[in-house]
Amino acid sequence: MSTKASGKDFYEKVYGIVAQIPLGRVTTYGAIARYLGVGGSSRMVGYALNETLKHNGPELPCHRVVNRLGHLSGKAYFGPGIMEMLLKQEGIHFMDEDTVDLSKHYWDPADEL
């Protein structure tokens, strides 16, 4: 058993959680970071998603990850209107053009366990 986690391991954990987000649900960067034990590293979560998005493409449902206000922070990285389209197809309710209703669709990684 390794006593310390390498930086690359952090990315793998993020992928594992994002891949388990139920359809029609969304979560936040902070929730993922906190679940990994690094609440302050919420920035690294978005960084990891950008890497997998460029490397593996839309293989992971990274469009289900938004910021704490439900705002589509990464919509620009998917393409013009792509992120909103994907979420709407999954039944996500939008409060604004770029904002989802977290009170209805918020999901926490710890909720699965």
Add this chain to the structure above:
DNA sequence: CAAGTGACTAGTG
């Protein structure tokens, strides 16, 4: 190796 950057968050006003 220091400084800059970023798909964030919490606190304050």
Add this chain to the structure above:
DNA sequence: CCACTAGCCACTT
């Protein structure tokens, strides 16, 4: 919710 400040950590230059 907006504006600003501080903390956070991996990656780039």
